[in-house]
Amino acid sequence: MGQTLVHKILGEHLAEGRLTAGEQIGIRIDQTLTQDATGTTAFLLYESMGAELVKTDLSVSYVDHNMAGFGPENHNDHLYLQTIAAKSGAYHSRAGNGICHQVHLERFGKPGATLLGSDSHTPTGGGIGMLAIGAGGLDVAVAMAGGPFYLKCPKVVGVKLTGELNDWVAAKDVILKLLSILTTKGNVGWVVECFGSGAALLSVPQRATITNMGAELGVTTSIFASDEQTRKFLAAQKREEDYRPLAADSDAEYDRVIEINLSELEPMAACPSSPDNVKAVREVSGLETRQVVIGSCTNSSFADLMMVAAVLKGRRINEMVEFAIAPGSRAVLDMLAENGALAQVISAGARILESGCGPCIGQGFSPADGVVSLRTFNRNFAGRSGTKGDQVYLVSPETAVVSALTGRVTDPRDAQDLFGMAYPRIELPDEFAVNDNMIEPPLNQGKVARIEVLRGPTIVVPETPKPLPKNLTSQVLLKCGDKITTDHIMPAGTFLKLRSNVPEYAKVVFNCFNEEGKPTFAQRALELKRRGIGGVIVAGESYGQGSSREHAALCPMYLGVRVVIAKSIERIHKANLINFCIVPVEFADPGDYDNVEQGDELRIGYLLEAVKSENEIKIARADGAYEFAGRLALSERDRQILLSAGLLDYTRSKVDA
Ligand code: MIC
Ligand code: SF4
Secondary structure, eight states: OBOOHHHHHHHHHEEESOOOTTSEEEEOOSEEEEEHHHHHHHHHHHHHTTOOSOOSSEEEEEOOSOOOOSSSHHHHHHHHHHHHHHHHTOEEEOTTSBOHHHHHHHHTOOTTOEEEESSTTGGGGGGGTOEEEEOOHHHHHHHHTTOOEEEEOOEEEEEEEESOOOTTOOHHHHHHHHHHHHOSSSOTTEEEEEESHHHHHSOHHHHHHHHHHGGGGTOSEEEEOBOHHHHHHHHHTTOGGGOOOBOOOTTBOOSEEEEEEGGGOOOEEEOTBOTTOEEEHHHHTTOBOSEEEEOTTTSOSHHHHHHHHHHHTTOOOOTTOEEEEOOSBHHHHHHHHHHTHHHHHHHTTOEEOOSSSGGGGTSSOOOOTTOEEEEOSSOOBTTTTSSTTOEEEEOOHHHHHHHHHHTBOOOGGGHHHHHOOOOOOOOOOSSOOOOOTTEEOOOOHHHHHHOOOOOOTTOOOOOOOOOOOSSEEEEEEEEOOSOOBHHHHSOOGGGGGGTTOHHHHGGGTTGGGOOTTSOOHHHHHHHHHHTTOEEEEEEOTTBTBSOOOTHHHHHHHHTTEEEEEESOBOHHHHHHHHHTTOEEEEESSGGGGGGOOTTOEEEETTHHHHHHHOSEEEEEETTSSOEEEEEOOOOHHHHHHHHTTSHHHHHHHHHHO
8 A cells, every 4th residue: 555745754854753643743843833822931941951952853933923013012022032043043033024924934844854843734735745844942942853743653544636736716715615514623633635637727716715814723733745836836945955845656645635626616614604615705795895915924925915016016905995915925025026016916906915924913903893814824713813803704815816906705706797808817936035034043053142132021931730749639720612712721812011020911821712801811820829729711612723822721721721621622732731740631432521610619639640541530629529530641751741740841851860
């Protein structure tokens, strides 16, 4: 039986374990990426490990998330990241150079390599044939120090793409279709591998849109083969030497195959407020929209924006629509400026935002109350835009720009009838503008020694977890439902600037559930902590969906949370909980979820013993009103990390040994 591409790359990087689905393996990491919102913690923890120069082939520290600069926090972070990158032998991509995933694809991604990034959309690199995985910052710090990355050997779902995209139908519609099939739940432990005649026709940026938003499926990563499209893209980036042809064997067996005929696809939209709430644009067309944004790491490539410019040329954005573009990288912006496309967009009435995450992470451009906002992003979790009750629809750039002209959600295929407009098919240029003057490469040894790391007062070294107690007296601090995302747990938006200051940031844990006039989650948690009672969070399915932000574990840990009991927990978040010594427990019988109430006092006896060696743990209400079994789905390494009071101490003890 032939091998999948995923297994080939895993095999080439295997450091521990066997390539059998479900078994824990350790893989060698070639490249890492961090971004400012997760990078400060990652580098602070890296420093705490006592590591000096990075041991990877290449590590890049990007600044792209947090650039608003209200108050000194952001700039403090930028200066710390710039100087610690120099001290650690990492590349540093400065604020304004673009979104980490877009820049990494353009300048560093390499077919067949492994990339670990402290951002859930790291799988964007799968578009260029790399095995690119998102993880918490501490896992990335360990990889920078040369440690393997541990994961369950995944099952592979082959997505066979046939046919060819019709005019006005985009790569975004492919991933939205896949989200409608697989949803955002229940895909932990899988990888998506796209293949087939349809896949071969997609360009690298189109593939990257699909692998990027594959993160919303909750899979470990997504990947395409490295072929002639990949070679062309790398040649245009003037680094053809990084090309290497790679594909699955022709008789590769997938654990499951899904076929999508690209010729049959139509424009799609993810409706409020989940990326898997997918409908055909036709079904929602006619809805008035007041705001349209083109950008984010999903859809802000050169081809995307050239298409947008071509549609806007000589036309005017509807007067009731605020329209903005945020090019994915400075190179893209540069090229649009050089070739005149930017002028077309500006004269049509667009607002030009920085090359960065911007509105995607609630950094401005929040929609007005009650209005429909169309965005080319990957996430529309409730409130992520910064507006409570927001109505965010995720669509392709094609749907977004045509709707910006009409002021209503519009199927872009109607552009011919409405505006007499043929589809502007954009070919990738033979050469991209390559200008790396906002990327600082690693320094030589002599210069490294002279670097002084700048640490502003808003950069606070995070507290490390306390060891687990033998028995835990605890109380349910919060009971929440299904699909709780890390945006629910740790809001970003205006709070993003607190990422380097855990005591401050922890004040807004579960802010969306706080009610006016009542003690906040943080206040209740700290009161329990003061009394020596461990906090417990109870949740439904897919707890911790979405981002890789380890603050969703780090801040609850700081507040004294010791256990999360959920029907199921998503991959990255579960790893983050373990890394910060919070025990992840799943209901053995999901029906028991119904018995537990917020405020219940729980007895979790023999916690330490169970973590050491048991697969189940008994949990009872203190007054004996109910008792149930919790599942401990932990690898041997997970157990060791929990017993060592978290990954940092575990790593230190291994280094000492
Ligand atoms: C996101 O898209 O949610 C983020 C912001 O990029 C996060 C990382 C973070 O919270 O810093 C992610 O996707 O991992
Ligand atoms: Fe940035 Fe949005 Fe991409 Fe996250 S999803 S990396 S916030 S652009």
